Amino acid sequence: MASDNTKMLLEVKGLKKHFPITGGFFKRVIGHVKAVDGINFYIKEGETLGLVGESGCGKSTTGRTIMRLLEPTDGEVIFNDPNLGKVNLASLERQQLNKVRPNMQIIFQDPFSSLNPRLTVGDTVGEPLSVQGVASGSALRDRVAELLREVGLRPENMTRYPHAFSGGQRQRIGIARALALNPKLIICDEPVSALDVSIQAQVLNLLEDLQQKFGLTYLFIAHDLSVVEHISDRVAVMYVGYIVEMATTDELYYNPKHPYTEALLAAIPRPDPRRRHRPVKLPGDVPSPANPPSGCYFHPRCRYAEDICKNERPPLRDIGDEHWVACHFAESLSLQGVPRVSDIPIIDVPKRRDTAEVEAPEI
Amino acid sequence: MSESTTQTNSVAAALVSEDDVIRVQDLRLNFYTNLGVVRALNGVNFNIPRGKVLGVVGESGCGKSQTGLAIMQLTPSVGRYEAGQILFREFASKEPVDILKLDKNGPDMRKIRGNNISMIFQEPMTSLNPCYTVGAQIEEAILLHQTQDKTESRKRAIDILQKVGMPNPERIADSFPHQLSGGMRQRAMIAMALSCTPTLLIADEPTTALDVTTEAQILDLMRDLQNEIGTSIMFITHNLGVVAQMCDEVVVMYLGRVVERAMIDDLFYDPKHPYTIMLLRSIPRLGVNRDMRLESIKGSVPDPYSQVNGCPFHERCPSAIPGVCDTIMPDEIFVAGSQTHTVRCHLYT
DSSP: OOSOGGGEEEEEEEEEEEEEEEETTTTEEEEEEEEEEEEEEEEETTOEEEEEOOTTSSHHHHHHHHTTSSOOSEEEEEEEETTTEEEEGGGOOHHHHHHHGGGEEEEOSOTTTSSOTTSOHHHHHHHHHHHTTSOOHHHHHHHHHHHHHHTTOOGGGGGSOGGGSOHHHHHHHHHHHHHTTOOSEEEEESSSTTSOHHHHHHHHHHHHHHHHHHTOEEEEEOSOHHHHHHHOSEEEEEETTEEEEEEEHHHHHHSOOSHHHHHHHHHSOOSOTTSOOOOOOOOSOOOOTTSOOSSSTTGGGOTTOOHHHHHOOOOOEEOSTTOEEOOTTTTTOOOOOOOSOOOOOOOOOOOOOOGGGOOOOOO | OOTTTSOOOHHHHHHOOSSEEEEEEEEEEEEEETTEEEEEEEEEEEEEETTOEEEEEOOTTSSHHHHHHHHTTOOOTTEEEEEEEEEEOSSTTSOOEEGGGSOTTSHHHHHHBTTTEEEEOSOTTTSSOTTSOHHHHHHHHHHHHTOSOHHHHHHHHHHHHHHTTOSSHHHHHTSOGGGSOHHHHHHHHHHHHHTTOOSEEEEESTTTTSOHHHHHHHHHHHHHHHHHHOOEEEEEOOOHHHHHHHOSEEEEEETTEEEEEEEHHHHHHSOOSHHHHHHHHHSOOTTTSSSSOOOOOSSOSOOTTSOOOSSTTTTTOTTOOTTTTTTSOOOOEEOTTOSSOEEOOGGGO
8 A cells, every 4th residue: 555665563454343233032143343344544653643433433443443442343553563474463373372462552532541440550561561572570560660750650659549630630640551562553532631721732842752652553543633733743633433534733734635534623622812703604413423424425525426426435545645545536626724824923931030130010 | 798898909800891781899608517617709700791602711619600500699608708799780770789698598699590601511411300390490590580371381392492403302301311312411401591591691612512513503692692681791711712712701710819909911922820721831722832742730739727927829839939929919900901801820929
């Protein structure tokens, strides 16, 4: 799928995850929720791919299916393991999978439910190390202390339980646990959406620092488009279980090629009071993944839709410069992105003044 | 508390306009808990001019939601007002009433709550009663305040559902909250809040739990209704994009105090208080600070049980003046050359 194969860390090809719907007296399968329906994307080593979409579009299911926390229905997940080479995670046996697992980790959204309340922080962070048999005894304790220091917590906290920590600190514990085995790929499933605004900045900065230091690769799943713009090198947009557009962050935000991306970007409230706008409303609601429309899933809400859109589902194709779009009219439409420039100055925090030179403020 | 004991400092007095819907003066609220006293609000001053949208911004625990609840008299029972008044004026010609002097459960307060002042809560999932249909919950307020006629109230409920952009309002009125999506539930909440055409609407993070496309719809709706009915809105949020698009004026709160108050343009283009500046620098803003490293405000909001000397922000403030900021509480003063922009910081005295 991609041109430069040597740098690929993860390639997802035609991945599907369908959940059966059962009904009737005998609990027969009467349909499927197509949560993830044949998606293709790739992540290069050392980059951050943002995965955005509305709630219920299958972002988290994608993350979990890649990790094999959910069994995929169909498709391939090629992971470039540093020891084993290229392996297809979707069809690996348990034993083999356990050998690959240390290289891919996940950080969960809710820092309140993703830590076991009965385990101390030391046990939680150390668990991957003991499960994989990497360290034990004092070596394990040293490693846990080092990890806690790495994420900005004090090693003394090792003996405390999760309830004693705030949301931001818990998310740091979750990050330390993910880092324990020196993974290559970390799937961040909405890591900051449950956090307060100023704590959000701390965690985003931490993730960026760790990426630089350890050469990590992130799949960053989020619904906040401003956060994704800030942290991602490339962004993929999902709609009802299908990737509709994937491009570099600049390209996607300033020069979108899919009508859904345009609508999504237009809906973001601009942080500039001098430029107020009322976005064009998207008609209708997100269709149910159990009963999606024919052809292109977006056609009932798309203002550019034509007859072909009702019948044929457009494939995700490269229209140049690694800009992938699933739209029949990607080349001919001229769509609006977000405005590139903003007049808002970034103001510095005022300098500390000496008490001696307190004077009347000038206008 | 009598009029004379209520302190109103000169700046707050200078800012009030003739026709304020609500005027909060020196509001102090303490919670007496088993673990100690939590000082939730420490002298909050602000006013909302009629027909305007006031944004309230701050980290969690700064008292923004408690201020909203205080106006509705919905403060939890462990809370006690130590001082202050909340003057509510239903229309310009009417004498203002001090909401805090009214009996919480008395007929006067009940007449105001849900009728003249109504509130949209943050969580559309938990704020609706799962046992009643959406229509019945909207009708409850209409039957209580507006009309006794059941067919009339039903008609009005369906009307308002139509107005908030619900497809097929008759069906929605007969459905239960669990049958609706998050965006639709929030629209039902808004319909409920607007059913009695309130003078003041308090919106406590109404779009935080929603997707951007739904958020845009809800904001659009609130703007339309504001234009149509002339409702004043108190908009509690930490989404700066929403603030920029919706609000006329903004107050920034920190630890139960208003630290900066400005017209919307000044807040984004000329913020003064170090806390406001750092808050603006810490939030990813589309197209503004993409390549910049986010500012992280060191530490976190102080423990609510403790009492901080001097300026409450001095421990986290990079420009704190030793010997001044940690001992003296700064007063709210006007920024030089402005009649509308106030700040509570020693750097500008």
